Amino acid sequence: MELDKMDENDWKYHGEGNKSLVVSHVQHARVLRLLKYSTEDAENSPKTTDQAFRHIQNIVDYSQNVMKPLLGEKFVHNGEAVKLPLDFVRQLSLKVQQERPESRCDKVMDTLSGCALCLPNLTQLSSCCCCREHRPPLCIEIKPKCGFLPASRHITKDIKRKVCRFCMHQHFKLANGKWKRLSRYCPLDLFSGNKQRMSLAIKNLIEEPQNNFNIFKGGECIYSCNDDADVLQDLDELAQHLRPYFLPSGSLLNRQQSSKVVLHELIQVIVSALLSSWDCPRSGQLRKTHLSEGRVTCEASLLHRDLLRNGNHCLPKDCVLDKILGTQMLDNLDIEGLSPLLKRVEQHLQMFPKERCRLQMDGPYNASFLEKVQNCPAEDDGSLEYAVGKVHQYRVAMTAKDCSIMVAIATCGEDDGLDQSLEIQTTKPRFTCSVSILDLDPKPYESISHQSRLDSKIVNHYLRRTQPNN
Numbered sequence: 468m469e470l471d472k473m474d475e476n477d478w479k480y481h482g483e484g485n486k487s488l489v490v491s492h493v494q495h496a497r498v499l500r501l502l503k504y505s506t507e508d509a510e511n512s513p514k515t516t517d518q519a520f521r522h523i524q525n526i527v528d529y530s531q532n533v534m535k536p537l538l539g540e541k542f543v544h545n546g547e548a549v550k551l552p553l554d555f556v557r558q559l560s561l562k563v564q565q566e567r568p569e570s571r572c573d574k575v576m577d578t579l580s581g582c583a584l585c586l587p588n589l590t591q592l593s594s595c596c597c598c599r600e601h602r603p604p605l606c607i608e609i610k611p612k613c614g615f616l617p618a619s620r621h622i623t624k625d626i627k628r629k630v631c632r633f634c635m636h637q638h639f640k641l642a643n644g645k646w647k648r649l650s651r652y653c654p655l656d657l658f659s660g661n662k663q664r665m666s667l668a669i670k671n672l673i674e675e676p677q678n679n680f681n682i683f684k685g686g687e688c689i690y691s692c693n694d695d696a697d698v699l700q701d702l703d704e705l706a707q708h709l710r711p712y713f714l715p716s717g718s719l720l721n722r723q724q725s726s727k728v729v730l731h732e733l734i735q736v737i738v739s740a741l742l743s744s745w746d747c748p749r750s751g752q753l754r755k756t757h758l759s760e761g762r763v764t765c766e767a768s769l770l771h772r773d774l775l776r777n778g779n780h781c782l783p784k785d786c787v788l789d790k791i792l793g794t795q796m797l798d799n800l801d802i803e804g805l806s807p808l809l810k811r812v813e814q815h816l817q818m819f820p821k822e823r824c825r826l827q828m829d830g831p832y833n834a835s836f837l838e839k840v841q842n843c844p845a846e847d848d849g850s851l852e853y854a855v856g857k858v859h860q861y862r863v864a865m866t867a868k869d870c871s872i873m874v875a876i877a878t879c880g881e882d883d884g885l886d887q888s889l890e891i892q893t894t895k896p897r898f899t900c901s902v903s904i905l906d907l908d909p910k911p912y913e914s915i916s917h918q919s920r921l922d923s924k925i926v927n928h929y930l931r932r933t934q935p936n937n
C-alpha cells in the first residue's frame with residue numbers, strides 16, 4: 468500500500484462498530500480501521516494528528532504486547548498505525564456515508580487526523596497452497612461476550628451468580644429499544660465445550676444475530692442483524708448462499724430439507740473450529756479448571772435441563788474459546804469487588820497526579836504493563852500496587868469480553884481435479900479453517916466507573932422484570 472497514492476475508489480465500506488469504521492481494499496486482503504467520534508462529545512474527538520496517531524499506536528501496542536501474549540500468537544494479527552492523505556480520507560468518508568446503517572450514524576468518522584489502523588482483512592483467508600479456491604471463502608464473525616458467571620464474594624445480588632450478564636442485559640436492551648426481540652443466545656452455552664450446547668448457542672446466534680454474529684462470503688457481509696427482517700426468509704437466503712459449500716451439486720434434497728442440512732453443517736464446522744487446539748494439535752488435553760470451579764449454566768438459557776446437567780464442561784486447552792475465557796476471568800473480583808480498589812487508585816492519583824505515568828494507567832502498553840497484569844498478588848495486601856494490578860486486569864478482561872472471533876473457512880478443492888495425490892488422503896479435511904481474534908482495543912481507565920453504574924442498572928432492571936413482587 469503506497470500511502471501517497473491512495474485512491475478512494477480502491478476501498479469500500481466493510482462494516483463498523485461503536486468506535487470504528489472499517490473499509491476494505493477491493494483487491495488486496497487489507498482493511499483500514501478509522502476511528503469515529505460523537506459530534507456531541509467533543510472530549511473524544513481527535514485533537515492533533517500526533518495525538519490521534521499516538522492513540523492508534525497505543526491500540527497496536529496493546530494488541531501486540533498485552534493481548535497477544537494472553538490470547539496466543541496464532542489468533543492475534545499485527546496491525547499498523549498509518550497516516551493517510553487528508554484528501555483521501557475526506558473522499559472516503561463521503562463515499563461510505565450512504566452505506567452506513569442508520570443506527571450507527573450518531574457518530575462520524577474521523578476525517579481530521581488522517582490516522583488509521585491498517586490490518587489484514589480477516590474475512591479473506593490468506594490463500595493456502597492446498598486450496599484452489601474456486602469458491603469464495605466464508606467467514607463467520609462471533610462476538611461471544613462474557614462466558615462465565617462471576618464467583619466473587621463481593622457480589623451483593625445473588626442473581627448475578629445464577630443468570631449471566633448477557634442474558635440479563637438482553638432484557639435491559641429490549642426495554643430501552645436497542646433491540647426489538649430477545650436473543651436466545653447464552654455465552655455460557657458457547658463456552659461450555661459441550662458440542663450440543665455449543666451448536667444450540669450458534670443456532671440461536673443465527674436466528675437472532677443482533678451485533679454478535681455476521682457471515683461474510685468472499686469478504687462481503689451476506690448475513691447480519693436485521694431487526695425488521697422476516698427471519699425465515701433470511702435463513703432461507705443464507706442457506707442458498709451456503710448450499711454449494713456444504714451439499715454436493717447433485718443433491719436431490721428440496722429447498723427446505725437442504726436448508727436444514729446446510730445450516731447444520733455450517734454449525735458443525737464452526738463448533739469444530741472453535742474447539743481446535745491450534746498450538747498443539749496432538750494433545751487432546753482438556754482444561755477443566757476454568758469452569759469446574761463455579762456454576763457453569765445460566766438459569767436464563769432455554770436449553771433443556773438434561774442437556775445442561777449432562778454437559779461435559781471443558782474446553783480443549785489452547786482452543787480460541789479457552790484463551791478468551793481465561794483472559795475474561797482475569798476479572799475475578801467482579802466490578803463490585805473492584806470498585807473499592809478503583810477508589811484507592813483514584814485517591815492516590817488525586818494526590819500524586821504524576822504517578823499516572825509510572826503506574827501506566829493509560830499505557831504505554833509494553834512488557835512492563837503485561838508484567839503488572841500477570842504478576843498481581845493474589846491477595847489484597849492493602850497496597851497501591853495490588854489495586855493497580857487489579858484495575859489493569861479488569862481492563863484486560865473487559866477487552867476480552869468485547870472482542871470478536873473470526874472463523875474463516877475455505878473449501879479444500881475436492882472436485883477441481885487438481886492435486887490428485889492430496890485428494891486420496893482419507894484424513895484430508897473438506898475445509899481449511901483459520902481462527903483469529905479482533906477488536907482488541909484497550910478500554911479506557913475512565914470507563915470502569917461507567918461499568919459500575921451500568922452493572923447495577925442491568926441487574927436491578929432484571930430483578931424488577933422477573934421478580935416484580937420482591
Ligand code: ATP
Pocket residue numbers: 481482483484485486487488489498500586587588589590608681869871905906907908
Ligand atoms: P465494537 O463496537 O464491537 O467495539 P469497534 O468499533 O471496536 O466495534 P471493530 O469490531 O474492530 O470495531 O470493527 C467493526 C467491524 O469491522 C467488525 O465487527 C468486523 O466485522 C469488521 N472488521 C474489523 N476489523 C477487521 C479485519 N481486520 N478484517 C475483517 N473485518 C474486520
Ligand code: ZN
Pocket residue numbers: 630631632633634635652653654655765766767768
Ligand atoms: Zn446466559
Ligand code: MG
Pocket residue numbers: 484869870871906
Ligand atoms: Mg467490535
Ligand code: MG
Pocket residue numbers: 484486869906907908
Ligand atoms: Mg471495539
